[in-house]
Amino acid sequence: MALIHKNPTSVEALIAKNVTKVYSEHTALDNVSLTIPEKTIFGLLGPNGAGKTTLIRIINQIINSDSGEILIFGEKLKPNHIEIIGYLPEERGLYKKMKVGEQLLYLAQLKGLSRKDAMARIKIWLEKFEIKDWWHKKVEDLSKGMAQKVQFISTVLHEPKLIILDEPFSGFDPVNAQLITEKILELKENGSTIIFSTHRMETVESLCDHIALINKSKKILEGPKKQVKEQFRSNTFLIEHRGNNFTLPSEKYEVKGQTRIEDDLYSTTLKAVDGIKGNQVIKDLIDITEVYSFQEKLPTMADIFIGLVKADGDDALRKHLQEV
């Protein structure tokens, strides 16, 4: 079922091979394998408790896997890899009593930056976010959104090649979310690989190049976003037309729904059997009705996500959903 993306020209930023983690009561990750190509934004999707955070913690070497292997840019995971990884956890926080500048300096030094380099980079980043005068502010005096900016800076200060963002937009207002989005794209332009863990399908839709879906500790889907969408095409079309006084051959088409827009203007969802392409549909329709608009109805990431998660564990239903 899973699509394994293999592009021979790109280097893999991260490869997970059969990673398993078992806690005493439950299996958090069950034989999960992933390939994350370099310089992409990779969406790690899945419902709460699916095992995303466990996987992210294993990559960050906060916990160890029971079995399996992680390769970072072709090297087996080792302690100094933390210096090329930037991690923004979902549960995030800062030292409340520390000043913004000191705090960033401390966190950057923990990531292996020298004090001097850290100073210079902090200044650049504070300017980028137009918060230069925050250096001496204590974190407890910042608003939640302000603190999030500081936290984001702390994640990327050491110019990590691999950036892991767990729900990065939570707590941001739309303006700041836009700002962060721009910075994320900028980081990608500059050659970073970004792993993006989220439930927000609209961000996945707009930002991610690749996705993987984890559910109940198992990976159930992986691949480039376009390819995944392609795979979940259901040969369904949305047509606006005038008049509804026609019938289509039932061996070729199934009408999934029809609504009247106004007067005799109708919108019809039509599913064609395999083998019938869009052009053929148009051809068939032109003879019997006046076509106003025509488009193939592609599944949204949300559709795919919800459909797969609901169906997981129920193969028959899953097959059915894929057919629909």
Place this chain on the structure above:
Amino acid sequence: MNKIWLIIQREFLTRIQKKSFLITTILVPLIFPAIIGVLVYIMKKEAESAKADTVQVVDESGKFVFENTKRYNFVPLPLTIDKAKDAYKQTKDFALLYIPPFDINKPEGMIIYTKENPSIEKVGGLESILQDRIRDLKLEAYKIDKETLKSLKVSVNLKQINISETGEEKSSNSGILYGLGFALGILIYMFVLVYGIQIMQGVIDEKTSKIVEVIVSSVKPFQLMLGKIIGIASVGLVQFTIWIILITVLSSGVLGYFGLKMPQKQAMEEVAKQVGDEEVKQAMDQQDKQINDLLGNLSQIPFGKIAFVFVFYFMGGYLLYGALFAAVGSAVESMQESQQFQFPITLPLLIGYFGLFMFILRDPHGPVSFWLSIIPFTSPVAMVGRIAFDVPTWELILSMVLLIGGFLFTTWIAGRIYRVGILMTGTKVSWKVLAKWFFMKS
């Protein structure tokens, strides 16, 4: 290693930059000299303002010859008591003392008339003057002169000398040793508790502020724990050093200001000047000798060794308990929640503390004292309390080695609980859960 150093630095710097650190570091040493200063000041003021009270006396017995003292001016009145009472009402004098004829074996019927309720001290003062006079009268009656009486008074001080196995003699003073052991033992107990709780608070803060996940993606949890423990220890040592220096400087400063290098001696000199009594001079000479003995004994106490042992057990005890406090902090989410674990882990420390009073200071070389100062959990308080009493070298070395082993052991246990605990939220923590975390493979 470099990262532990960064953590130590942060823990240290953020704490010593706090206002509360500055305030406690400066105020605590001020308390002692302030108390001394205030007391001396009050005493001086009182001495200056003290005026002798006038006491009118009607002595019908004719047995008394009153001499004025610092506190009382006596005015004998050749009147009957009734007339004297009328006259007294017109004056502003403190009291009217009436002494009827009496039997020296049964002195009764003496009355003091006053306008206000006199303080018990003033009445007592008069009573003792009367008692002294009656005693002298009795001595005369028994035909004992004052010289004989003086020679009856003796004062003995046992000079204590320890003979070691090598035959070396050392003079000692159990009073000083007791005080020293008492003070050092309590200091260790307080330090371990106060700074241990600071560690716990620090860990809880990191956990609840959620920064811990960011930190442990940069350093190992064990490094974070160790850095925190060592960082707070250095805060403690710095604070302690400042206290010692400040207390010493301020106390001698205050005493110097009031010109009371040796308050007791000066007071006696003053008394001697006024009274001119041989007895007092003699007592003073004796006291001088005692002070010299005391100084001699003090110089025999190995302060260098005691200081070294104190610092060693301070660090050892602190590290041993600090690790446990860190483990508790990692497991809970608030100070309240930590209560259930706090008591059991500090129980051994408490046993050491009570052991200090019940066994070590009373019988420093008894079996209980021995074991308390050997077992790592109680030894920080017990050994420091005992060290002034001269502990055999082998016992000291054994105790130190065990303490090092002890804190390595607790740090190991704590590290295993800590690494799991700091990332766990929303778990109801019990001893069973802690044990599970401990055995969880990494």
